[in-house]
Amino acid sequence: MENTRVEEFLQPKAMLTPGIAGGVTMLIANALWVAFSLPPRWTSLVLSFLLGLLVFVAKGGVPVWQRALYYLLNSLIIFSVSIGTNYVGVGLTHPPTQQTSGVDPGARTFFGDWVRAP
Numbered sequence: 001m002e003n004t005r006v007e008e009f010l011q012p013k014a015m016l017t018p019g020i021a022g023g024v025t026m027l028i029a030n031a032l033w034v035a036f037s038l039p040p041r042w043t044s045l046v047l048s049f050l051l052g053l054l055v056f057v058a059k060g061g062v063p064v065w066q067r068a069l070y071y072l073l074n075s076l077i078i079f080s081v082s083i084g085t086n087y088v089g090v091g092l093t094h095p096p097t098q099q100t101s102g103v104d105p106g107a108r109t110f111f112g113d114w115v116r117a118p
Contacts, residue, residue, distance in 0.1 A: 018074045021051040022081020026089075029082060033112065040086070041114040048079035086114055 029044040052075030056067055090112065 018052075018077040019081055021054070021074075022048075022078045023085055025051060025078055026082035026085040030086065030089075030112070040112065041083075044082045044086075044114070045079055048082065049075045051075070051078055083114060086112075 025044050025047045028047055029038075029040045032038040032043050033040040052071050054074075056071065062070070
């Protein structure tokens with residue numbers, strides 16, 4: 001019974017997998033940015049396509065061309081979710097009305113603006 005649930009989760013047509021993977025991608029990309037100054041937008045894109053490979057692990061008799069299409073779409077969804085999740089965090093930690101804070105301007109915070117990051 002539990003094995004069936006795992007297989008359902010890894011189905012290429014399931015949208016829950018890219019959603020969760022997007023959150024995980026955002027967490028990993030932000031952690032790598034804070035710890036090692038890796039550019040989060042590129043790190044997130046690479047991680048999205050790596051996590052998108054789950055499509056090829058799934059069983060279900062889906063043709064290869066269809067799996068490749070799912071791979072591309074799921075990877076882009078993972079990337080989109082990771083960017084959206086990051087901007088929710090930015091909005092919560094740096095509200096638009098609050099322009100000044102006690103944080104050193106050169107210090108890295110966990111949620112940062114990926115698009116404007118150097």
